[in-house]
Amino acid sequence: MKDNVLILAIESSCDETACSIVENGRNVLSNIISSQIEIHKQYGGVVPEVASRKHIENISDVVNEAIIKANVSCDNIDAVAVTYGPGLVGALLVGVNYAKGLSYAWNKPLIGVNHIEGHIYANFIENKDLEPPFVCLVASGGHTHLIYINDYGKYEIMGKTRDDAAGEAFDKVARAIGLGYPGGPLIEKKAKEGNEAAINFPRAVIDEDTLDFSFSGLKSAVLNYIHNKQQKNEEIIAEDVAASFQQAVVDVLVMKTMKAAKLRNCKIVALAGGVASNSSLREALEKECKKNNYVFLKPSSILCTDNAAMIGCAAYYKYLKKEFSDASLNAIPNLKLAD
Ligand code: KG4
Numbered sequence: 577m578k579d580n581v582l583i584l585a586i587e588s589s590c591d592e593t594a595c596s597i598v599e600n601g602r603n604v605l606s607n608i609i610s611s612q613i614e615i616h617k618q619y620g621g622v623v624p625e626v627a628s629r630k631h632i633e634n635i636s637d638v639v640n641e642a643i644i645k646a647n648v649s650c651d652n653i654d655a656v657a658v659t660y661g662p663g664l665v666g667a668l669l670v671g672v673n674y675a676k677g678l679s680y681a682w683n684k685p686l687i688g689v690n691h692i693e694g695h696i697y698a699n700f701i702e703n704k705d706l707e708p709p710f711v712c713l714v715a716s717g718g719h720t721h722l723i724y725i726n727d728y729g730k731y732e733i734m735g736k737t738r739d740d741a742a743g744e745a746f747d748k749v750a751r752a753i754g755l756g757y758p759g760g761p762l763i764e765k766k767a768k769e770g771n772e773a774a775i776n777f778p779r780a781v782i783d784e785d786t787l788d789f790s791f792s793g794l795k796s797a798v799l800n801y802i803h804n805k806q807q808k809n810e811e812i813i814a815e816d817v818a819a820s821f822q823q824a825v826v827d828v829l830v831m832k833t834m835k836a837a838k839l840r841n842c843k844i845v846a847l848a849g850g851v852a853s854n855s856s857l858r859e860a861l862e863k864e865c866k867k868n869n870y871v872f873l874k875p876s877s878i879l880c881t882d883n884a885a886m887i888g889c890a891a892y893y894k895y896l897k898k899e900f901s902d903a904s905l906n907a908i909p910n911l912k913l914a915d
Pocket residue numbers: 590715716717718719742743744746747758759760761764849850851852853854855880881882
């Protein structure tokens with residue numbers, strides 16, 4: 577096995593077309609992200625058909641830019657990696673087919689990567705000494721998972737959402753209080769001017785025995801609160817709604833994450849996914865970890881939201897184990913990480 581492995585990674589599972597060149601799993605030589613947020617904003621959310629078309633338009637430029645920025649040639653690339661699920665099928669197919677084309681043309685191995693797995697690996701990029709085991713909360717627009725990473729490629733799902741993902745709840749509540757898309761960063765900004773104790777929204781703990789989450793009840797509680805106020809013609813203070821909603825989400829995420837770490841007697845807790853860029857969540861989890869003498873890891877924001885560097889990092893550990901895909905690799909919209 578070569579001692580200097582370069583992987584070209586592609587991510588196109590939702591509304592970001594991304595390509596990254598990663599050296600030996602943890603050294604990011606380029607990380608190009610073309611976001612479609614400005615386009616989807618006008619529809620209040622991601623329109624799958626539009627996302628696929630934009631990926632098709634953007635992917636060649638994004639890949640070329642990543643190669644130029646990394647200052648490498650295709651001869652130096654050792655493998656081509658790509659997200660093949662979960663995500664929007666049409667969006668995934670663009671990346672998967674482009675990666676297959678490169679792998680065939682360059683005669684380099686192809687590596688299919690699970691998007692959630694990619695989010696977890698964002699933690700390895702900025703923490704060069706990090707080794708499993710650790711507990712990771714992956715909170716994004718499509719997923720809320722508490723995962724015990726036993727070893728590279730070995731995952732135990734300790735808990736997951738039974739309905740809405742945390743990011744999805746942020747997006748829906750943002751729409752209800754008249755903020756745009758994506759809702760997470762806009763709620764966070766509004767919440768900074770609000771009082772998190774103003775409204776007592778429910779903390780959906782489900783029951784004591786499970787680490788599963790549920791956010792649809794909280795979302796409904798916010799919508800009911802708004803409708804109630806509207807019917808009574810009373811003022812809605814969007815800042816307070818945002819702050820109180822955000823606090824309810826953060827409380828549940830922190831409580832269950834700490835419980836998972838304690839259950840596995842695991843002293844390292846990591847965050848991942850778009851919601852992980854929320855500063856209230858980062859601060860609250862950091863505080864709890866400090867209190868319990870746990871190491872707390874949080875990737876910088878650019879590595880929390882969708883990117884291809886995290887896919888390149890995850891692919892490296894598959895490369896070491898020669899876990900290659902063949903030309904039959906397909907997009908799997910509901911791909912599971914583990915049972
Ligand atoms: O990981 P990601 O980029 O894409 C998916 O895999 O879904 O996550 C996007 C989600 C969106 O729901 C967005 O509203 C949420 O992450 N998000 C945030 C923040 N930034 C992005 N949620 C809360 N606070 C933020 N600062």
